Amino acid sequence: MSNTGVNKEVDVLIVGAGIAGATLAANLAKMGKNIVVVERDLSERDVIIGELLQPGGVQKLDEMGFSSFIDHIDAQPVYGYDIIFEEQDYVIPYPNKNGEPSGYGFRNGAFLQNIRKHILSQQNIRVIEGTVTHLIEENNTIVGVSYKRKLATDEESVYAHLTVVTDGPLSEFREKLSKPVNKVNGYFLGLLLKNCDLPFPNHGHLVMGDHPPMVIYPVTSSAWRVLIDFKGEKPPRMGRDFKKFLLEEFESAIPQSARTAFVAAVEEGKFKTFPNHRLPASPIKKAGAVLLGDALNMRHPLTGGGMTAAFNDVLRLSNNLEKVKDFSNNGQIGKAIQKFYETRHLGTQTTNILADGLYGVVYNPDLRKAFFEYVSRGDKYAEETCSILAGLNKDKKLLLNHFIGMARYGTQLRITNSEKSKEKVTQSLTMVKDAVGIITPLLLSEKPDPGNKLMLEALNRMI
Ligand SMILES: Cc1cc2nc3c(=O)[nH]c(=O)nc-3n(C[C@H](O)[C@H](O)[C@H](O)COP(=O)(O)OP(=O)(O)OC[C@H]3O[C@@H](n4cnc5c(N)ncnc54)[C@H](O)[C@@H]3O)c2cc1C
Numbered sequence: 001m002s003n004t005g006v007n008k009e010v011d012v013l014i015v016g017a018g019i020a021g022a023t024l025a026a027n028l029a030k031m032g033k034n035i036v037v038v039e040r041d042l043s044e045r046d047v048i049i050g051e052l053l054q055p056g057g058v059q060k061l062d063e064m065g066f067s068s069f070i071d072h073i074d075a076q077p078v079y080g081y082d083i084i085f086e087e088q089d090y091v092i093p094y095p096n097k098n099g100e101p102s103g104y105g106f107r108n109g110a111f112l113q114n115i116r117k118h119i120l121s122q123q124n125i126r127v128i129e130g131t132v133t134h135l136i137e138e139n140n141t142i143v144g145v146s147y148k149r150k151l152a153t154d155e156e157s158v159y160a161h162l163t164v165v166t167d168g169p170l171s172e173f174r175e176k177l178s179k180p181v182n183k184v185n186g187y188f189l190g191l192l193l194k195n196c197d198l199p200f201p202n203h204g205h206l207v208m209g210d211h212p213p214m215v216i217y218p219v220t221s222s223a224w225r226v227l228i229d230f231k232g233e234k235p236p237r238m239g240r241d242f243k244k245f246l247l248e249e250f251e252s253a254i255p256q257s258a259r260t261a262f263v264a265a266v267e268e269g270k271f272k273t274f275p276n277h278r279l280p281a282s283p284i285k286k287a288g289a290v291l292l293g294d295a296l297n298m299r300h301p302l303t304g305g306g307m308t309a310a311f312n313d314v315l316r317l318s319n320n321l322e323k324v325k326d327f328s329n330n331g332q333i334g335k336a337i338q339k340f341y342e343t344r345h346l347g348t349q350t351t352n353i354l355a356d357g358l359y360g361v362v363y364n365p366d367l368r369k370a371f372f373e374y375v376s377r378g379d380k381y382a383e384e385t386c387s388i389l390a391g392l393n394k395d396k397k398l399l400l401n402h403f404i405g406m407a408r409y410g411t412q413l414r415i416t417n418s419e420k421s422k423e424k425v426t427q428s429l430t431m432v433k434d435a436v437g438i439i440t441p442l443l444l445s446e447k448p449d450p451g452n453k454l455m456l457e458a459l460n461r462m463i
Contacts, residue, residue, distance in 0.1 A: 010036050011327045013144060013160035015132045015173065017042070019050055019108075020293030020310040021166035022115040027064050027318045029122045033327075036158050038147050040131040042116060048190030048272045049169075050108040050307050051225050052078060052204060052217045055094050056351075056391020057308030058101040060315050069118070073110040076218035078103035080386065082200045084207045084255065085372035091200055092375060092386040100392050103204075103304075105218040105225070128158070135163065135176055135289065141330065142176075142289035161327040163289045164317075169277060171295035178291055179282045185300055185359065186231040190272045193224040196261035204304070208372070211253050213362040215302060224258065226265075229302070231363070235273045243269065276300050278356055280445035283341050287330050290337045292317060297348065299355035302362070308391040312347035316340055345447040350394050353442045357403055360438035366431050367438075370410020374402075381405075400439065400455055404462065407435035436462055 012028055014021045017039035025037050053061075053070075061067050079102050080093035094102060119125045130147040133155060137143070144159035165173045174180050198205055198216060205216040212229040219225045228250060230236040246266050254262045281297035283290075293310045320336040327333065361367045375382045385402050387393035411431045436459050443456065 008143070008159045008161050008328070010034055010144075010158065010160035012036075012162045012164060012321075013038070013158055014164045014166060015145060016040075016165075016167040016293075016295075017116055017119065017127060018166065018168050018293065019112060019115070019307050020314055021164065022112065022119055023061075023064070023066065023069075023311060024164060024166065024292065024314045024318065025119045025125050026066060026115060026122070027314060028321065029119070029125050030065070031318070031322050033124065033321075035125045036160065037119065037125060037127045038130050038132050038145065038158070039116075039127065040129070040150075042127070042129045044109040044113050046272075047108050047274070048188060048225065048227065049274055049301070050111075051105060051219050052215075052304035053104045053106070053111075054304055054308045054389070054391040055096075055101050055103045057311045058104060059392065060308070060311035062101065064311075064315060064318075066115075066118075069111065069114045070104050070106065071114070073106050073114060074220045075104045075106035075111070076221065077202055078105050078204055078217060079202050080200075081204045081206055081389070082198075083372060083375060084199075084205060084209075085368065086209045088372070088376075089199065090372065090376040090382070091203065092382040094390045095383065095387045095392055100390075103390065105204075107219050130156070132167070132173070135165070135173060141287040161288070161330075162321075162333050164292055165289060165295055166292040167295050169275075169294040169298060174291060174295045177286050177289055178284055178296065180279055181282065182277055182279045182298075184233050184275045184277055186229055186233075186276050187235045187273045188227040188276055188301060189230060189236060190274070191226050191228075191262070191265040192219070192270070193226055193258050193261040193265055195222050196224065196258045198224060198258050199255050205255070206302075207253055207255075208362050208368050209253055210365075211249055213302065214250065214253065215304070216254075216258070217304075224261075226254075226262070227301070229276070230273075235275070238271060242271075243267065276302075280352075281341075281344070281447075285334075285338070287334055290317065290340065297352070299352040300359040301355070302359050303351070303355045303389055305351035305355050305389075305391060309348040309351050312351075312391075313340075313344055316344055316347055342447070345449070347394065349446040350388050350396055350399050351391055352446060353396070353399060353439065354388055356442050357399075357439050361406075361435075364434055364438075366410060366414075367407060367434055370406050370413075370431060373413060374406040374409050377409075396449075397451060397455065400443075400459075403439050404432065404435055404459070407432045432462055436460075
């Protein structure tokens with residue numbers, strides 16, 4: 001079967017030179033493909049998204065031969081997490097046992113400019129600065145896009161055998177290629193803490209307590225990013241008393257050594273917010289096109305898993321496309337895409353489930369206490385949980401065992417410490433039930449595999 005009538009010299013057209021799109025362009029160029037990328041703004045962005053790359057994402061970059069993307073941007077190695085709960089804390093190192101890499105913190109804009117610099121230097125990649133206005137469809141097949149260059153009034157078009165839509169979290173085109181059920185869980189407010197120390201240098205810090213959760217990690221040698229969660233469908237209202245509110249609510253929860261920097265950042269008032277989505281992947285088959293990155297699938301950024309998921313997908317899609325002998329053959333490309341959609345969960349599902357699962361846990365007072373008590377046991381309770389967070393361990397069954405194990409352990413501790421027998425029974429039922437209630441919809445929204453049915457049955461038996 002051949003493609004539609006338009007003369008196409010371009011193998012792959014990529015909408016968006018963001019984290020996923022630019023890396024895909026770089027990887028496909030290595031395979032000798034002829035590529036066009038259309039990106040609406042090539043200048044360095046100043047954003048609060050994508051600033052901690054988990055070890056699993058670093059590993060995928062290495063596999064593609066792109067570890068140099070992290071060079072010369074003052075990126076900070078990250079060796080693990082400090083989990084802070086009320087007045088206590090517990091440090092969990094990333095596995096690093098078999099020479100696995102550390103994670104990295106950096107400014108997203110600087111990292112992305114490194115990737116873009118690379119693609120701009122490749123002879124078989126043409127990068128156009130312009131905004132894609134629509135996907136061109138002929139005979140039920142996407143054959144290219146129309147775009148407007150910066151400051152231009154006229155539209156131009158570019159045609160390709162395959163169009164990759166990777167226009168990010170606020171994608172305009174995902175509805176053409178999927179049936180999205182997109183939920184905003186809340187907003188992250190980002191601040192930069194300058195010239196201060198945190199309890200553990202080169203570590204991520206998850207701060208939980210009787211306040212919304214915060215994550216803190218290094219992004220340069222002199223700055224830490226703090227992200228504060230604001231639950232709800234609307235962004236926080238930054239009225240007159242907002243600074244006062246931030247100080248009252250969060251200052252005492254920030255580790256002592258960073259409080260002066262926190263107060264200074266609040267006073268400076270350079271607040272940035274971004275919505276946190278949950279978007280399970282729900283692609284529809286459309287000849288000539290594929291969805292990638294946040295346009296396809298999003299999870300809560302509490303665990304910093306988005307770029308790791310994106311690099312897993314980039315590598316999987318590239319490997320499938322590498323096997324396509326004839327890019328003008330729609331059938332061959334269609335099979336490669338179908339296989340990508342059918343198997344991508346093997347690389348991303350644990351990252352997705354853990355992200356939204358942990359988000360549920362930190363807002364449940366009993367479960368977040370149980371989580372802290374569970375990982376503080378050390379040993380496999382900390383190490384295995386952290387290896388999943390790192391994106392290095394993709395064992396879904398192990399994730400479920402720890403998730404439910406955590407609720408059971410919390411229950412056990414309450415029963416041991418409780419004096420009233422009626423209370424014992426109620427608490428024991430509630431915690432496991434809550435954990436099952438959090439994890440079940442997350443499991444169901446991932447692509448089923450043969451083990452899913454058994455896991456769901458086992459979960460149902462628990463409640
Ligand atoms: C608050 C927050 C914090 C996060 N923190 C982390 C973290 O610490 N670690 C982590 O791994 N992940 C994190 N993530 C997730 C991570 O940022 C994303 O998963 C990742 O950036 C997705 O890459 P992408 O290429 O899909 O989107 P993007 O990197 O946003 O790229 C999309 C690109 O498409 C371009 N574009 C859009 N529309 C058009 C158009 N019409 N025409 C042309 N170009 C267009 C945009 O300009 C942009 O360059 C965070 C997310 C949020 C919301």
